Amino acid sequence: xxxxxxxxxxxxxxxxxxxxxxxxxxxxxxxxxxxxxxxxxxxxxxxxxxxxxxxxxxxxxxxxxxxxxxxxxxxxxxxxxxxxxxxxxxxxxxxxxxxxxxxxxxxxxxxxxxxxxxxxxxxxxxxxxxxxxxxxxxxxxxxxxxxxxxxxxxxxxxxxxxxxxxxxxxxxxxxxxxxxxxxxxxxxxxxxxxxxxxxxxxxxxxxxxxxxxxxxxxxxxxxxxxxxxxxxxxxxxxxxxxxxxxxxxxxxxxxxxxxxxxxxxxxxxxxxxxxxxxxxxxxxxxxxxxxxxxxxxxxxxx
Amino acid sequence: xxxxxxxxxxxxxxxxxxxxxxxxxxxxxxxxxxxxxxxxxxxxxxxxxxxxxxxxxxxxxxxxxxxxxxxxxxxxxxxxxxxxxxxxxxxxxxxxxxxxxxxxxxxxxxxxxxxxxxxxxxxxxxxxxxxxxxxxxxxxxxxxxxxxxxxxxxxxxxxxxxxxxxxxxxxxxxxxxxxxxxxxxxxxxxxxxxxxxxxxxxxxxxxxxxxxxxxxxxxxxxxxxxxxxxxxxxxxxxxxxxxxxxxxxxxxxxxxxxxxxxxxxxxxxxxxxxxxxxxxxxxxxxxxxxxxxxxxxxxxxxxxxxxxxxxxxxxxxxxxxxxxxxxxxxxxxxxxxxxxxxxxxxxxxxxxxxxxxxxxxxxxxxxxxxxxxxxxxxxxxxxxxxxxxxxxxxxxxxxxxxxxxxxxxxxxxxxxxxxxxxxxxxxxxxxxxx
Numbered sequence: 001x002x003x004x005x006x007x008x009x010x011x012x013x014x015x016x017x018x019x020x021x022x023x024x025x026x027x028x029x030x031x032x033x034x035x036x037x038x039x040x041x042x043x044x045x046x047x048x049x050x051x052x053x054x055x056x057x058x059x060x061x062x063x064x065x066x067x068x069x070x071x072x073x074x075x076x077x078x079x080x081x082x083x084x085x086x087x088x089x090x091x092x093x094x095x096x097x098x099x100x101x102x103x104x105x106x107x108x109x110x111x112x113x114x115x116x117x118x119x120x121x122x123x124x125x126x127x128x129x130x131x132x133x134x135x136x137x138x139x140x141x142x143x144x145x146x147x148x149x150x151x152x153x154x155x156x157x158x159x160x161x162x163x164x165x166x167x168x169x170x171x172x173x174x175x176x177x178x179x180x181x182x183x184x185x186x187x188x189x190x191x192x193x194x195x196x197x198x199x200x201x202x203x204x205x206x207x208x209x210x211x212x213x214x215x216x217x218x219x220x221x222x223x224x225x226x227x228x229x230x231x232x233x234x235x236x237x238x239x240x241x242x243x244x245x246x247x248x249x250x251x252x253x254x255x256x257x258x259x260x261x262x263x264x265x266x267x268x269x270x271x272x273x274x275x276x277x278x279x280x281x282x283x284x285x286x287x288x289x290x291x292x293x294x295x296x297x298x299x300x301x302x
Numbered sequence: 303x304x305x306x307x308x309x310x311x312x313x314x315x316x317x318x319x320x321x322x323x324x325x326x327x328x329x330x331x332x333x334x335x336x337x338x339x340x341x342x343x344x345x346x347x348x349x350x351x352x353x354x355x356x357x358x359x360x361x362x363x364x365x366x367x368x369x370x371x372x373x374x375x376x377x378x379x380x381x382x383x384x385x386x387x388x389x390x391x392x393x394x395x396x397x398x399x400x401x402x403x404x405x406x407x408x409x410x411x412x413x414x415x416x417x418x419x420x421x422x423x424x425x426x427x428x429x430x431x432x433x434x435x436x437x438x439x440x441x442x443x444x445x446x447x448x449x450x451x452x453x454x455x456x457x458x459x460x461x462x463x464x465x466x467x468x469x470x471x472x473x474x475x476x477x478x479x480x481x482x483x484x485x486x487x488x489x490x491x492x493x494x495x496x497x498x499x500x501x502x503x504x505x506x507x508x509x510x511x512x513x514x515x516x517x518x519x520x521x522x523x524x525x526x527x528x529x530x531x532x533x534x535x536x537x538x539x540x541x542x543x544x545x546x547x548x549x550x551x552x553x554x555x556x557x558x559x560x561x562x563x564x565x566x567x568x569x570x571x572x573x574x575x576x577x578x579x580x581x582x583x584x585x586x587x588x589x590x591x592x593x594x595x596x597x598x599x600x601x602x603x604x605x606x607x608x609x610x611x612x613x614x615x616x617x618x619x620x621x622x623x624x625x626x627x628x629x630x631x632x633x634x635x636x637x638x639x640x641x642x643x644x645x646x647x648x649x650x651x652x653x654x655x656x657x658x659x660x661x662x663x664x665x666x667x668x669x670x671x672x673x674x675x676x677x678x679x680x681x682x683x684x685x686x687x688x689x690x691x692x693x694x695x696x697x698x699x700x701x702x703x704x705x706x707x708x709x710x711x712x713x714x715x716x717x718x719x720x721x722x723x724x725x726x727x728x729x730x731x732x733x734x735x736x
Contacts, residue, residue: 006567006599007530009319010401019603020562023544027616027658051591052603055556056548137392144391145378160378161388164726165415165640167422169562170655170717174724188403190394280352291379 011197018045018185019052020169021148025130025183026052026059028173032130032183033090033123035302036062038074039248040205041134041186044194046081047203048185049132061088063128065119067111068095069229069251077206092122110253116300120156129180130173133302138190139279142294148187154178156300182302191246191278192271199264208245211262216241222255222282246271246278255282320396323529326405326420326453328444329430334461338430338499339393339406340374342521345506348395349374388413390420399525409440414674414689415640417444418729421451422715425529428457433466433496436476439675442483446674449487450636450691450731452711454532456484457493459520463512464498470514491527495520533600537705538566538574539627539713540598540620541657546605558589558605559614564657564712568598568606568620575623576614577703582623583610600712617659619703619713627705627713630735633663633696635707636672639686641720641727646686646694652727656702656716663718667695686728693733707731 008016025032034049036042049058064078082089094111097103102121103114123131137144147163149171164172173181186194198205216223217236223243224230229252232238243256244267261267274281293301329335343349357373374393381388393404405420407413421427427448431441441458448456458480466472477494484492495504496515503509504519518526543561568574572585587607588598598604606620614620621627639646648668654661671683671692686692707714718728 006533006535006597007319007321008602010322010396013322013601016562016601016603020543023560023603024658027544052560053546054591054605055553056546056550138394141374142378144393145389161380163389165419165729167419167717167726167729168712168715169423170715172655172717172719172724172726174653174719176724188392188394190396190401192396193401275347275351277350277352280350294379 011193011200014189014193015048015051015197017169017188018048021171021183021185022049022052022132024171025132025173025181029130029181031126031128032060032132033126033128034058034060034062034132035134036064036078036089037134037248038064038078038206039134040194040198040209041136043081043203043205044189044197045132045134045185046085047201050085057086061090063090063092063122063131065092065115065122066094067115067250067252068093069111071206071208071245071248071251073206073208074248077204090122090126092118094118097121111250112253113296113299115250116156116296119302120300123156123180129175131180131182133182133184134186135184135302136186136189136191136194139277140293142291142297146184146187146297148184149173150182150184151175152180152182152300156180158182158297158300160294160298192268195264195268195271199268206248208248210267211242211244211259213240214243214256215239216243216256223258224255225251227251245282247282249282257281320399320401321529322401322403323426323524323527324403324405324424325426325428325524326407326417326424326448327428327430328407328417328420328447329409329440333409333430333432334499335406335409335430336374338459338461338497338505339404341499341502341505342404343374343393343395345502345521346395346397390416397521397525402524409444411440411443411674412689414443414447414638414691417447418451418638418640421448421453422711422729424448424451424453425532426455426457426524426527427453428459430459430461431476431480433460433462433469433472433476437479437483441480443674445480445484445487445489446677449484449489450638452708452731454529455491455493455527456489457495457520457523459499460494460496461499463496463503464501468496468503468509468511470512473512473515493517493523493527495523534565534710535567535599536565537625537627537710538568538572538620538622539564539705539710540566540568540606541659541703541713542614542616542618542620543658544616545614557611558607559620560603560605561658562603563598563600565600565710566622568604569596570594573623574608574620575626576612577619577621577626578629578701579613579618581610581612583608583612585609617657619657621703627703627710628735629701630704631698631701632666632736633698633702633704633730634733634736635694635696635716635730636691636733637686637694637718637731638691638729639688639727640729641725642688644720644727645688646692646718646728648684651721653719653721654696654698654702654716654730655719656704657713659700659702661698661700661702662721663696663698665694666697669693669695694730696730702735704732704735706734
């Protein structure tokens with residue numbers, strides 16, 4: 001047989017790489033945990049974990065950093081998935097951390113930044129030393145320089161100028177007690193790859209990823225759903241629009257996009273044609289400054 | 303400017319599945335590398351309007367005369383402030399035929415470490431030269447590093463052809479000189495393309511300004527370069543990564559060896575040998591979560607089950623009885639040193655990661671240090687500093703199951719780790735196992 005027969009598609013190659021990375025972590029690092037937000041990337045990551053260890057169960061717990069500003073559809077999805085897979089769920093709760101005084105509400109009421117200390121405290125409490133995250137390099141320019149295995153010091157900090165060289169598929173997960181490794185199995189996936197994979201694997205997603213009617217306000221050029229965490233401000237007009245979410249984050253700072261895409265095929269078409277990045281279109285938190293993501297990552301953000 | 307409309311990406315076109323090509327780019331801003339990457343992203347509609355707007359805004363605020371596309375890839379604060387690239391940046395684009403992963407590496411000699419990193423996983427490397435300057439020391443160094451890392455395909459882009467009046471003579475002089483140099487380096491496949499990244503000549507489609515050029519446009523070449531046969535499908539090498547043994551009441555007596563096929567083709571029924579024990583057995587099944595498969599080949603991640611119960615653990619290697627890697631504790635390797643604080647020294651002890659196997663190693667000897675610009679061998683050297691490359695003899699605590707790097711990039715490469723700092727301090731390519 002000629003070599004031409006032994007071809008794999010780009011999705012197969014990405015899947016094989018991600019599975020390799022997840023097995024590497026479980027083989028070398030004692031206490032991994034998968035960060036699960038109920039967003040599409042963490043859902044895909046969970047599917048890959050299922051595949052990597054089948055027919056065994058997924059050999060690590062999942063952790064949700066809960067800002068308290070949740071989309072109900074996403075929480076419901078989270079609980080169903082966790083039950084189906086028989087997983088242990090660790091909730092790192094921002095509301096609890098606010099109550100205990102670990103963190104204080106920021107002036108604008110958004111909780112993106114105060115998630116970080118809550119995450120780090122949970123990591124310390126459970127002694128997790130490897131955290132799977134669904135971040136992709138195509139999302140954002142600071143993430144474009146991120147490693148598959150990203151070393152974090154005992155304060156959970158990322159030092160972009162002092163990263164370990166990553167050669168071949170030889171990942172270095174060594175660390176001292178208290179330090180940890182963030183692992184990004186989807187590093188080489190793009191938003192479109194993720195959607196193609198969701199279609200191929202017929203993965204169910206929270207319904208807010210598909211077009212639906214919602215009451216929104218327009219703010220900073222983005223459409224925000226009006227809800228208990230995000231009331232309309234004085235002078236803002238509330239109106240109904242057909243929208244979907246491209247990303248799922250904190251309900252107080254994640255915006256929706258106008259869309260008629262109510263099936264996975266239509267979403268793929270829409271994503272392929274869009275001219276704006278998903279974070280640029282939907283994340284208020286990334287608009288703070290040129291290096292907003294880098295600054296948050298240095299502090300220990302995902 | 304030529305902009306052919308390219309559908310951003312589908313999962314397949316005309317029944318032909320999209321595959322994946324990883325390529326590394328080397329060069330500096332002066333060579334127009336960022337402009338070239340910006341153009342590839344722009345012309346394949348992989349550059350988003352908010353990214354472009356952000357770059358335009360920063361460029362305008364700095365007072366740049368033109369939009370500095372390097373800002374697209376130089377994402378870190380320090381890089382923007384200092385106007386330099388300090389790390390490998392990964393970029394993605396796709397056409398209906400292929401998905402591309404670019405490892406964009408800075409070109410200066412102090413970043414040899416980054417270039418080696420980017421080249422280690424590359425199917426193809428793209429080297430840029432300025433047509434007005436011709437080959438410079440840096441171009442030769444990049445070509446050498448690509449050949450050292452055994453990147454199977456090399457593309458030399460002679461850029462800024464518009465500034466030499468699209469001269470065939472200038473192009474051919476540079477192409478000939480580079481081809482002669484590459485012949486000494488054992489470069490398996492070389493393509494030379496005259497381009498203007500700024501104006502788009504020979505990027506997406508053939509340039510009308512250079513009718514004398516009969517080769518492909520750059521993107522055409524990237525889309526069609528044949529990479530399937532670069533993989534080694536002859537030598538069966540399956541490093542065992544993880545043993546799957548479900549602790550379950552429904553699945554009992556299951557024992558599978560999970561891993562990614564490094565090379566060769568594995569099929570049920572094949573007779574195999576497990577190293578380092580040397581026990582033999584037969585493949586009972588090759589499985590994935592989606593069910594059994596008839597064959598496994600690189601880069602598939604699978605689970606192999608054997609007919610006999612033998613003791614196998616992570617770091618062992620499944621191969622064929624008549625085609626096995628060396629089982630060696632004495633290793634001769636080319637090592638690129640990557641630590642800025644402490645040099646590699648004779649007598650130094652390090653941790654090694656080779657395939658899925660961990661070992662400790664002592665440096666028994668340093669035959670020479672290579673000047674990567676002149677290729678001169680300095681046999682009086684007694685250490686390797688940051689970004690230096692030399693031929694080293696190692697003795698390991700446990701045997702490595704190793705092939706020569708030139709034959710197998712997966713079972714021939716290893717990393718060196720400092721046991722105190724845990725940092726990755728070196729990259730090794732096995733030359734022989736005496």
